[in-house]
Amino acid sequence: MFKKIDPKTPLPKMEEEILKFWNENKIFEKSLENRKDAKKYSFYDGPPFATGMPHYGHIVGSAMKDTVPRYWTMRGYYVERKWGWDCHGLPIENIVEKELGSNAKKDIEKIGVEKFNDLCRSKVLQYVEDWKKVINRLGRWADMENGYKTMDFSYMESVWWVFKQLWDKGLIYESYRSMHICPRCETTLSQSEVAEGYQTIKDLSATVKFELSEEKGTYVLAWTTTPWTLIGNVALAVGKDIDYVYVETTLTDEKGELKDEIYVIAKDRLAQVMGDRKYQIVREIKGSDLAGKSYAPMFSYYQEKDLKNKENGWKIYTADFVTTQDGTGIVHIAPAFGEDDMELGKKMQLPFVQHVGMDGIIKEEATDFFGLNVKPVGNHQATDIEIIKYLSRNNVLFSKEKYEHSYPHCWRCETPLLNYATSSWFVDVLKIKARALETAKKISWTPAHIKEGRFGKWMEGARDWSISRQRFWASVIPIWKCDKCGEMKVFGEVAELEKISGQKITDLHKHIVDGVTFKCGKTCLPAG
Ligand SMILES: [Zn+2]
Ligand SMILES: [Zn+2]
Incomplete structure (x- = not known):
């Protein structure tokens, strides 16, 4: 044969x-x-x-x-x-950006989205x-x-169809929350994109001193691996049932004179935090006893500003996520730059201080640091070092340590990502998760261990899926929102949009679709 x-x-x-x-x-x-x-x-x-x-x-x-x-x-x-x-997406956008010598999103806006998209298409x-x-x-x-x-037009239209299906089922929503963003690409990323880019890097962590307003000379110690977020600090969090201690220590100040300072630390963290410093415990309390105490803001930039919920800011709160596994057992809260922080901020109606733009640059109100990139590529500690120097000069730095950790980077451009509160569109995965888990039982896997292992674990941990990117060369989200009344209209097919707008549409990319408008279904004037 x-x-x-x-x-x-x-x-x-x-x-x-x-x-x-x-x-x-x-x-x-x-x-x-x-x-x-x-x-x-x-x-x-x-x-x-x-x-x-x-x-x-x-x-x-x-x-x-x-x-x-x-x-x-x-x-x-x-x-x-x-x-x-x-x-579509960042892979080709980054290639075209490199060829154009563009380093930021605003460079693309200068060139024009149409020209940029044409280049992406051609390459x-x-x-x-x-x-x-x-x-x-x-x-x-x-x-x-x-x-x-x-x-392809037909493919992109099929994406609209899928989106409309989800929309009609009530599985699409917009939310303002803590996300990972790439400050160079100036976009939010999905969790799977974030998971692709972890690298072990050295950072500088700092233990800093927040002075209690009613107990001068007493400082609450908090540890952070992101000193640049301290400008956005609006609260401190402690564990309700965690034991805390007041410890007194004598140190030499900048004039060479001896002075006493009192620190508040979780009892379990005392040995690690104090190291070989001499100290004496003067008081023991529970986290719940610390709650409600006010402290002096570390930076004054936002004190004169008309911030919402200002009266709730710069106080100690209790939170479930506080542990004594690392740090001081007291967590610095910056709602603009962390998920737990954001949640606590919403729950306690804390003020919101976002001193950094989506491009990773510190805003002008933070005068001493205006223009600095919080995590510059190639020298990601640079701004943290400046912050730490400032803290040291102002006698609010307790200690600093080099710290090695796994940190997420952009999967396309390798820029360190930032945890950043912004708005994004989501698929409500949690709503359908129970059914998805049930259905997944019927999937046969080779090798079999993946079913309960990697895939099963991923499914169990699945969260709402961030589907919007603030970029240019991609499928657009087919939602039209009225400038006046906020009424939204979603299209699952192009023919319907053509009918309602009276425009012939032959390309579904952003530079074309952004220009398609029509009258709001309500009694408003033309929608945006
Ligand atoms: Zn990037
Ligand atoms: Zn309207």
Whole structure:
């Protein structure tokens, strides 16, 4: 049945002959044609970006994506294998930005979104021919000649359709919350994007002194790994049932004179925080006894400002998330720069101080630090060092330590990400999670441990999915919001938008769609 093979024939040469035979005789096409009326086996393939050359990761994936469809084909099924190209998003935007020498979002706005998008479109498929060569040489069967592109009109319209389905089911909402943003790309990222970019870096942590307003000379100590967020501090959090101590210590001040200071620290953290300093416990209390005490703000920039909820600011609150695992057992709260902080801020109606723009630059009201990038690429401690120097000069620095930790970076441009309160659109995953978990039980996995392991854990931990990016070359979210009354209209198909706007629409990218307006369904004037 088999041809006899000369053992000296080089294997690659044999492969090339087989490929030639397949291609010349259109064997893949025939394998489909022959089974056209057979039962279907659906194969879904996540499309790769054509902005880079295929690498070994793609090759491993491709081997599996070829084996399974072949198996079902041999079992007599019709297995369509349509190729696709992921054309949108940060990968191509970053390439075009590099070519343009752009370093920030405002550079793109200067160039113009239309020109920028045209450049993205013209460059996104530059490695297609290389991909075709590699996929063919692997022996993978896929219809690459009729592949779809995520920038195609029809594809983008299908994204609108999906969005509308979710919208109609009440699974889409907009929310202002703590997210990870890339300050260079000036956009929010999804959790899976954030998870891709963790790197171990050295940072400077600081233990700082907040002086109690009614007990001069007594300082509450808080530890932070992000000294730059201290300007946004509006509260301190303690654990209700955690034991805290007042300790007295004598130190030499800047004039060389001895003076006593009292520190408030969690009892469990005393040894670590005080190190070899001499001290004496003068009082023991519970966290709940500290709650409500006011302290002096570390920075004065926002004291004169007309802040909402100012009366609730710069006080001690109790919170469930406080532990004595690290730090001082007292947590510095900056609602603009952390998830727990934001939650506590909402719950306790704390003032909100966001001294940093979405571009990572400190705003002008923080006069001493205006213009500094809080986490500069290549020198990410630079601003923290400036803050620490300031604290030291003002006698509110207790100690500083080098600190190594795993920190998220932008998966495209490697800029350190910031935890930042901003607004984003979400899919309400929590609403459908119970059903999704139930349905996931029916999925069979190879290897089997992934079902309960990596995938199962991911599903259990799934949270609402941030789907909006504040960028340019991508599918747009098909919501039109009235400038006047806030009424929203969502489109699942382009024909409906054409009808309502009276405009012919042939491209669904931002630079076109932003210009499509129509009258609000309510009694308002033209909507935006
Ligand atoms: Zn980035
Ligand atoms: Zn309106």
